[in-house]
Amino acid sequence: DGGITQSPKYLFRKEGQNVTLSCEQNLNHDAMYWYRQDPGQGLRLIYYSQIVNDFQKGDIAEGYSVSREKKESFPLTVTSAQKNPTAFYLCASSFNRGRYEQYFGPGTRLTVT
């Protein structure tokens, strides 16, 4: 299924705790993305990265942070500043030179109580 993995599949945290979601790809893709999915809201872009050691905010970056130290990895940290963190989080990757298709990971469902 495309060589992009996310872990864990389900994650439960208490309010006020930071949590890091993992995303790894072996597709040699340059670009990686994080989306948040809520019922009826489609896919909203949190952060994206075009190359190693560089990333940009998406539409809903507040309360989230990322790093891109390796081409294969793009972890997302949901901080305690995120007011409503319970959601389904999807990671994706793509080439960034003339080929636009995105490949998605299986997702992580985060529940914060």
Add this chain to the structure above:
Amino acid sequence: GENVEQHPSTLSVQEGDSAVIKCTYSDSASNYFPWYKQELGKRPQLIIDIRSNVGEKKDQRIAVTLNKTAKHFSLHITETQPEDSAVYFCAASGAGGSYIPTFGRGTSLIVHP
């Protein structure tokens, strides 16, 4: 920036009927239009895409049409089957060389046996 509107939000059909989902986009410079299918609890998967230099593309029971003048594109599914039941997302990208897609809010397709 780009804005993508998708209709309807829910579509219910009988097995064997056709289903049509429509999207409009705002940036006339967008040139890549993918469609993703997301089954319940699973990752979105690319099912078909079209570039702005063609007006129609078919793959077995699915087809996508693009009207650049009107800035809209549609997904057509013929002879629907229960396994076609899923949420379908359209997207647009390519304006200004950007490969970051803007997604529609999704259409929940229900195929009744």
